[in-house]
Amino acid sequence: MMIRDLIGQIIAQAVASLRESGGLPDVELPPIEVMRPQIAEHGDYATSIAMKLAAAAKAAGVKANPRAIAESIATQIRETVEVVPAYNLVESVEVAGPGFINLRLKPSWLLAQAATVVAAGASFGTVTVGNGKRINLEFVSANPTGPVTVGNGRGAFIGDTLGSLMRAAGFEVTKEYYFNDFGAQIDKLGGSMEYYLRLALGESDAPKPEEGYFGPYYATLARQTIEFFGNDGRALLDLPAEERPSQIGKAFAALIMGDIRQTMASLNIEFDVFFNQASLDTSGELQEGIEQLRAAGYTEERDGALWAKTTLFGDDKDRVIMRSNGEPTYFASDVAYMRNKFNRGFDRLIIVLGPDHHGYITRLKAVAQMLGHTADDMHVLLYQVVTVKGMRMGKRLGNIITLDDVEEEVGADVTRFFYLMRSGDTPLDFDLDLARKQTDENPGLSVQYAHARTAGIFRKARELGVTPDQYENADLTVLANDPPGELSYELALMRQVLRLEEVVERAALTLEPHHMTRYGMDLADAFHLFYDHCPMLKQGADVPLAVRNARLRLLQAAQAGLARTLALLGMSAPERMERAEPDNAPA
Template identity: 40%
Template sequence: MTPAKLADAVLAAAHALFSERGLDRAALPATTTVERPRNPEHGDYASTIALQLAKKIGLPPRELAAGLAEQLARTPGVKSVEIAGPGFLNVRLDPAAAGQLARVVVEAGREYGRSDVLAGQKVNLEFVSANPTGPVHLGHTRWAAVGDSLRRLLAAAGADVASEYYINDAGSQIDRFGRSVLAAAKGEPTPEDGYGGEYIADIARQVLAEHPAVLDLPGDEAEAVFRNEGYRLMLAEIKASLGRFAVDFDVWFSERGLHDSGAIEHALDTLRAQGHLYESEGALWLRTTDFGDDKDRVLIRGNGEKTYFAADAAYYINKRERGFEKCVYLLGADHHGYINRLRAIAACAGDDPDANIEILIGQLVNLVREGQPVRMSKRAGNVITLDELVDAVGTDAARYSLARSSTDSPLTLDIEVITRRSNDNPVFYVQYVGARTASVARNAAELGLTRGDAESFRPELLAHAKENELLKALGDYPAVVTAAAELRAPHRLAHYLEKDLAPAYHRFYDNCRILPMGDEEITDLHRARLWLNDATRTVIANGLELLGVSAPERM
């Protein structure tokens, strides 16, 4: 019995009791949940439904709990129900009902943990969006890991989610980039406002190789070639770096396209129709202070130039018009000021900022080796790049390490720790459990031990305390996936794999022998434990997949 099915049984017991006693069924919730008690001696699961309903229907909580306990105890698979404290229901399952979860997990395979909780939600998830003027650096990399994991989690919870990269390919930074590449091609110093680093020289060499006569062109024409070709090459490198990091975007959206397509003018018409535009000092303004911004924002300057904010407004409106109900922005640590202004854009467009837009801010990442900060990148000039991180620690270690901590806090990664093949390396610790389950399965096959079919499975044999503990951990997985998606918190999944599932499997493995020894006859207990072993393998693989991390069968 899964926690979800037990929760359904609790709600069914409540419906039965209310019908039997003529109580107001309108007070009943549409759904309920069960939780694992902190103390295993209190039972397998606990419900607070009696406490939640008692006041609504005018009954003492313990009296209501007694009636619910009597009803719930009739449910097949429920061994006992006890009332604790002011009205908690502590439920114990019989071993057969608990053990059936191993079969459920194995038979569901990759689908175990997936749900339709967020079905019907269409979400646009924008992250990374690094300017195409340099390589993806360590700060972007944290959002690459977290954002892609969140995309996978949202999809697993049933949402229709599109990951999107906003390419800042319009404006002065692209012009400065082009001048920097041109200067490198000529062997001249980097312009004062330009971009440095060896990558600029690399791009200049590639442009010259593809366009050997470009320096013979007039200055403006040559600069345009270096700007456009340099941009193309830089964007291709960004895509390749992210692809190597197992991050592939559904949409690559060009800022330049907003300007060229008339989307900005369309957005201005939309905002004007909502009554939030005004002119002052020759400029066109959006009255964002009406919706919590610290100052109104200029959309078109007095010289007729459109601002970045105008593009931001047009981009949000474009997302909404593409049918996305929720626009989620994952922004860097230096973007706190964007929260109110983006929310104000949504409000000025006639939307509900609490429902239609969400802004997440990620904190900085530091890289250390032997307790000392890792030197800045020679190639990028003043940052550590994504490629350099992957070269140093590998994709799995990098992704897991970046996603396993809450983005609310700065993160320091120790290269020695995350590359160490030992249990104090979190990603190794989790992957090793998956590899151990695969090893057990291989050894079982060599001994002629198979799970057998579902009909011959005897779940009641999984009665050892450590088996029960592991079954509970496996049962928690779907709720963990849902919570990680709803709370935008992939680190919750990593915490579950590290702190709950992996330790529970180790204790099971140490206390419950799966494989027969010597000439020992293969029994139904061995087969039942192999089901449990394989269920663990399934959940480890599923969880790591949602974090974009592999689950190797050998380590």
């Protein structure tokens, strides 16, 4: 059980027994919230239940003093933790301010948790709130008409990391990419690629389509194709004119989709399912979806077209589902796809979308409801725009910056960290100059460096003949006798490590992965401070053997916490940092 929940249980038990004995106003009990005080002096956890109770009593016309209520609850908590052995982690219970009850944990208990953390290892930080609920998490879903941009990248990292966090929080998550490789967009791609293929073959007078996809990316793609296939590249161009756009488009969509998958893979973004929109048509689900809405009475014929009455569910206008020419619209695919997801048994669908899609939210929620689910079963997670500061000009393709460009500049790990540092609700200004820095100023590297440092110390320990069996069962309570200065760093580190499970839970429930990067920085800071102030192996320093062993044990817990944090962020946990010269940017 999470420590915070255990504290909540203790408080709840104390409140319950106090109510039984008539020691509290007889009003409905407000929910007991356990929070973390902002100020360390206020303890590890706090609750405002006394003030809430007093307010409820006042509303019911019963006289109540919040501080007095807090005092009696606090007294009851002290008794409770005294008699229940499992509650033997509370050091003190104090009433403060207008009626807060502050609880402080025993330093010896906190330190002893190192063993729990190390034992949990790679599964440390796993919580159960998700309760096995099945989640479909769709993100990126960019059509294969061009490279992945820095904008798409944000959805990619948010989605991928959220998936990891939700899994750690006990949800069953399927990560999905939806794409379309046929239709008007792809034909347009075909037209553009025909033009670039001809240019690559030396036809300088090739006609340029009025509309299409243009830029160095496509020119390069055409050149590479010609280089690779030689004159066989001509085969596509010899097709009948009416087949060329779709055939060439389909061929290049496949190539581009390969590029996209490669970009994703090299940035450690993983999908469980790549869902092709075309399959909805061939399977008949497109028609079935339309039929289901029609049967449910949610459609209407107007001007020769078939409309879905989304306005019944708050949309500002109805949406065409089948054009007057009998062609289903893209919206029809949305319906069929969502229906497909629900039919696969997901409890909740989450779609990560860019800022240009916010108009889709009510529409998609309307579809969910027309399919017999609630608006909440279909959640749209929007993120804001991405700008990049400090990109070197010259090497990039035209005026767009791709995700590959960014990765090339700063590497996959730092790219991920920087993308996840900000809440999705605010615009992201990617600071490449900071991301390039190979020092501790770079917050992403700082977390990895912390992990590398732990590994380095264990390497050093081995060199000095200190083997794991010497510290693996070390008793950390000896640290409680350390000088206050050093103990405070040890406790701060342990507290940060233990906070991981709360961060995982919060990030998963709020769908906000950025809490994890913030936490990573806090954890790394706590570790670096510990490292700076609490020598473990320093030669000649006056560190008793028992203290050394206890610190190495604590170090193991810190390493486990850092490794897990990095894993959840999709970053590598290096055993050592490569030293790069400032002029020598990493690959």
